[in-house]
Amino acid sequence: MKKLVYLKDVVTLQLDKEKCIACGMCTKVCPHEVFEITNRKAEIVNRDQCMECGACAKNCASEALSVKTGVGCAAGIIKGVLKGTEPTCSCSGSSACC
Amino acid sequence: MKKISNLKFEHKQKENHQIIYYMNTQSILNPVNLMPLAARVPRVTSKLNWKDKLGAVKVRLAINRYGYMVNPGLYAIGNPSRTSDVFVTSNYKLTFDVVRKNLAGFNAWILVLDTKGINVWCAAGKGTFGTVELVKRINETSLKDIVSHQKLILPQLGAVGVAAHKVKEQTGFTVTYGPVRAQDIRPYVENGYKATPTMRRVEFPWFERLKLVPVEIVLSYKYLLAALMLLIGLSGFHAGGYSLSVLSEKWVSVFANVIVAFLTGTLLAPLLLPYLPFRSFSAKGLSVGIVVTAILFAFNLLGINYLENISWVLIFTSMSSFLSMNFTGASTYTSLSGVLKEMKIGIPIQAAGAIAGLVLFTVSRFFN
Numbered sequence: 001m002k003k004l005v006y007l008k009d010v011v012t013l014q015l016d017k018e019k020c021i022a023c024g025m026c027t028k029v030c031p032h033e034v035f036e037i038t039n040r041k042a043e044i045v046n047r048d049q050c051m052e053c054g055a056c057a058k059n060c061a062s063e064a065l066s067v068k069t070g071v072g073c074a075a076g077i078i079k080g081v082l083k084g085t086e087p088t089c090s091c092s093g094s095s096a097c098c
Numbered sequence: 099m100k101k102i103s104n105l106k107f108e109h110k111q112k113e114n115h116q117i118i119y120y121m122n123t124q125s126i127l128n129p130v131n132l133m134p135l136a137a138r139v140p141r142v143t144s145k146l147n148w149k150d151k152l153g154a155v156k157v158r159l160a161i162n163r164y165g166y167m168v169n170p171g172l173y174a175i176g177n178p179s180r181t182s183d184v185f186v187t188s189n190y191k192l193t194f195d196v197v198r199k200n201l202a203g204f205n206a207w208i209l210v211l212d213t214k215g216i217n218v219w220c221a222a223g224k225g226t227f228g229t230v231e232l233v234k235r236i237n238e239t240s241l242k243d244i245v246s247h248q249k250l251i252l253p254q255l256g257a258v259g260v261a262a263h264k265v266k267e268q269t270g271f272t273v274t275y276g277p278v279r280a281q282d283i284r285p286y287v288e289n290g291y292k293a294t295p296t297m298r299r300v301e302f303p304w305f306e307r308l309k310l311v312p313v314e315i316v317l318s319y320k321y322l323l324a325a326l327m328l329l330i331g332l333s334g335f336h337a338g339g340y341s342l343s344v345l346s347e348k349w350v351s352v353f354a355n356v357i358v359a360f361l362t363g364t365l366l367a368p369l370l371l372p373y374l375p376f377r378s379f380s381a382k383g384l385s386v387g388i389v390v391t392a393i394l395f396a397f398n399l400l401g402i403n404y405l406e407n408i409s410w411v412l413i414f415t416s417m418s419s420f421l422s423m424n425f426t427g428a429s430t431y432t433s434l435s436g437v438l439k440e441m442k443i444g445i446p447i448q449a450a451g452a453i454a455g456l457v458l459f460t461v462s463r464f465f466n
């Protein structure tokens with residue numbers, strides 16, 4: 001089965017190469033293989049695969065990464081709009097993620 | 099040394115829940131507190147019993163979906179020592195069960211964070227599976243005195259809420275991100291605590307995620323009710339005005355159409371997801387809506403006249419487009435920015451389609 005890709009060029013992921021120390025943490029925590037380390041710097045190689053989970057930015061000790069995080073979930077966004085809060089996930093609890 | 103079974107545990111039983119033993123660490127007077135720390139940790143087995151399994155089925159069916167949790171704290175599996183690994187997880191019982199099942203044969207510690215009964219990924223997104231809670235649990239369980247190493251293994255998706263470098267700063271413990279799935283714990287350990295790219299990747303296990311369809315259907319029932327009430331109510335109109343006898347004659351076919359439209363968006367679209375054209379879920383829903391109405395039309399099942407047929411096309415497509423969009427929540431690859439973008443375009447069109455459909459539907463009643 002082909003890999004499903006979501007919309008093109010929408011994600012807010014930013015990498016400041018100046019600050020990157022090539023520790024490799026982002027490549028370990030990203031669930032969608034967005035990064036690669038080339039020439040002792042992190043590189044965004046799969047931008048459209050990013051789901052804006054924020055794991056990379058949270059675990060980059062040198063603060064080279066930023067991303068506006070949130071749930072990619074329409075029902076959650078609707079709920080957020082109705083209640084005037086941030087989009088919240090209703091979380092269909094899945095044991096697939098542990 | 100006293101056997102663990104002789105200890106006085108306080109237990110708590112919640113309705114439909116497995117009894118979970120935990121210790122009262124608050125009271126100094128409790129004889130339990132005189133025991134060596136490690137011996138006080140409750141032991142769990144890696145075997146799931148029928149109650150665990152029944153609970154899992156209920157959760158799947160969205161019965162009692164929240165509050166299915168174990169008590170946070172440290173648990174022992176097998177016969178762990180000071181050098182045994184510490185695996186961190188959430189207190190959502192299904193997650194805890196999957197973790198302990200996959201630790202069969204291990205001697206290990208399981209550190210359960212208080213995530214309010216929510217799985218790791220969602221809890222990490224909300225911040226309950228996060229740096230603050232992890233640091234607090236490490237301190238509260240005196241983990242430093244129980245294990246000699248300072249290493250924790252977290253599920254990779256916990257990285258959304260936990261900042262490894264901050265945990266290190268605040269507790270001295272090194273956070274290692276293990277595999278995404280508990281099923282990979284054994285291969286991960288056997289691979290020298292290295293996760294392979296496959297263990298790191300969140301595929302969109304589309305086929306597996308289909309088990310969320312029942313939950314999605316239950317969560318969307320309000321849209322179904324609204325559509326049913328509106329359309330059945332409107333079906334009472336006829337050339338001579340409004341009558342309940344017309345309604346009672348027509349409602350069955352209207353009811354059937356609405357149910358099919360609802361299932362098109364909540365069941366058929368997710369089922370065909372990888373095979374539908376377009377990247378956005380609303381467009382995927384729209385396309386399958388068109389196909390379904392075309393099939394119904396071909397079998398003369400849609401409406402009774404021109405106008406009604408058109409109204410059904412509009413109602414079907416806007417409903418299935420909107421409902422398909424809700425499946426973004428069950429997918430594992432959609433981003434907030436992406437969903438926002440498709441909603442900004444999709445919702446006005448869906449709303450316009452639905453309203454136009456309702457108006458046409460009403461008008462069509464007068465031409466019977």
Ligand code: SF4
Binds near residue numbers: 022023026027041059
């Ligand atoms: S985590 Fe930050 S510093 Fe480390 S490689 Fe990635 S971007 Fe560079």
Ligand code: SF4
Binds near residue numbers: 013050051054057
């Ligand atoms: S936000 Fe998440 S998906 Fe996007 S690059 Fe960072 S870790 Fe990967």
